[in-house]
Amino acid sequence: MPPDLTTAPAAPRPAAPDHAPLLEIEGLKTHVDTPEGIVRAVDGAGFSVPRGKIVCLVGESGCGKSMTARSVLGLVEPPSRIVEGAIRWHRDGGESVDLAALDPRGEAMRAVRGREIAMVFQEPMAALSALHTIGDQVIEAIRLHLPLSREEAEERAVRLLTRVGIPRAAERLRSYSFQLSGGMCQRVMIAIALACDPALLIADEPTTALDVTTQARILDLLGDLQADTGMSVLFITHDLGVVAEIADEVVVMYLGTVVEHGPVDDIFHHPQHPYTRALLGSVPRLGTGPRQRLDTIRGTVPHPSERPEGCPFHPRCDVAVAGVCDRGEGPVEVALGASRGVRCVHAGAEGSAS
Numbered sequence: 001m002p003p004d005l006t007t008a009p010a011a012p013r014p015a016a017p018d019h020a021p022l023l024e025i026e027g028l029k030t031h032v033d034t035p036e037g038i039v040r041a042v043d044g045a046g047f048s049v050p051r052g053k054i055v056c057l058v059g060e061s062g063c064g065k066s067m068t069a070r071s072v073l074g075l076v077e078p079p080s081r082i083v084e085g086a087i088r089w090h091r092d093g094g095e096s097v098d099l100a101a102l103d104p105r106g107e108a109m110r111a112v113r114g115r116e117i118a119m120v121f122q123e124p125m126a127a128l129s130a131l132h133t134i135g136d137q138v139i140e141a142i143r144l145h146l147p148l149s150r151e152e153a154e155e156r157a158v159r160l161l162t163r164v165g166i167p168r169a170a171e172r173l174r175s176y177s178f179q180l181s182g183g184m185c186q187r188v189m190i191a192i193a194l195a196c197d198p199a200l201l202i203a204d205e206p207t208t209a210l211d212v213t214t215q216a217r218i219l220d221l222l223g224d225l226q227a228d229t230g231m232s233v234l235f236i237t238h239d240l241g242v243v244a245e246i247a248d249e250v251v252v253m254y255l256g257t258v259v260e261h262g263p264v265d266d267i268f269h270h271p272q273h274p275y276t277r278a279l280l281g282s283v284p285r286l287g288t289g290p291r292q293r294l295d296t297i298r299g300t301v302p303h304p305s306e307r308p309e310g311c312p313f314h315p316r317c318d319v320a321v322a323g324v325c326d327r328g329e330g331p332v333e334v335a336l337g338a339s340r341g342v343r344c345v346h347a348g349a350e351g352s353a354s
């Protein structure tokens with residue numbers, strides 16, 4: 001039986017003997033077949049999600065963040081397909097499975113999705129059915145994976161809804177989604193996601209559709225739940241304010257590849273990739289006065305079908321070197337520490353890429 005999230009904090013999950021990360025993505029390519037040609041939405045992405053950490057996946061719109069998440073969840077359907085790479089899921093106890101090799105509709109993937117890996121999406125109103133009560137939806141999620149009677153599942157649903165901050169949870173079981181605010185609907189979605197005590201929660205822009213106050217409360221809730229359960233979180237966002245609030249580690253994506261990753265403090269205080277620097281330069285900071293000028297990133301993200309040769313960022317990069325950055329397959333990742341890496345020819349050089 002999974003730990004009860006609603007009472008005392010659960011004991012932390014046992015670490016795998018070899019301290020392997022929970023999730024390891026390597027060389028992932030997820031492409032879309034379109035009448036105009038192949039769209040390389042994810043094009044060789046790789047990163048890890050350690051146990052018990054919150055990893056934020058960031059980048060501008062169209063960089064392949066959602067497609068990466070959908071690949072992990074086995075939610076890639078034709079005309080999209082995983083064409084290469086591995087998504088290694090390391091269970092407690094040392095057992096590993098390559099999710100990229102599983103049939104997305106098969107039993108093995110269904111046992112992982114929603115049970116071991118849960119997800120929360122951007123539009124909670126759209127994700128909840130307007131035809132069924134909140135209670136029916138939470139109870140169904142619980143009973144799909146746990147052998148509980150209707151009464152037991154109902155009790156668990158009330159405790160879960162209370163834990164995610166829904167007042168008078170027992171009464172709310174009979175409500176419909178259209179009777180709740182956006183923030184309350186997102187809390188219900190989080191309760192559904194946590195129904196089976198997942199080891200990993202993937203949250204794809206879960207606060208983007210909410211007002212700022214509600215956004216802050218939902219972030220606090222996710223942080224508290226992570227600390228209580230010891231689960232890992234892969235949090236997808238384009239909002240660096242959210243990253244600063246919640247992340248332990250940051251993965252920066254650009255045009256289907258990971259250009260930089262590392263602990264949040266390193267990324268914010270010592271960004272190495274020109275794209276990471278540009279992203280950080282476009283965010284307002286407190287204490288810099290009312291007339292602060294924000295930098296914008298020159299140009300826009302090209303469509304994946306128009307991926308430039310060499311480093312994918314070079315046409316927008318202020319420090320690109322002609323004849324170097326615009327040639328070949330692009331730079332390989334340079335390791336700057338155990339959990340720190342960057343893909344840029346300037347990486348590691350003193351005063352690089354500034």
Ligand SMILES: Nc1ncnc2c1ncn2[C@@H]1O[C@H](COP(=O)(O)OP(=O)(O)OP(=O)(O)O)[C@@H](O)[C@H]1O
Binds near residue numbers: 060068238
């Ligand atoms: N079914 C599809 N047909 C054609 N192109 C697609 C399809 N699905 C995704 N893409 C393209 O793949 C690229 C990556 O999309 P993805 O949704 O993963 O980006 P994202 O970084 O999550 O962006 P956003 O923040 O806007 O959600 C985009 O350029 C998108 O247009």
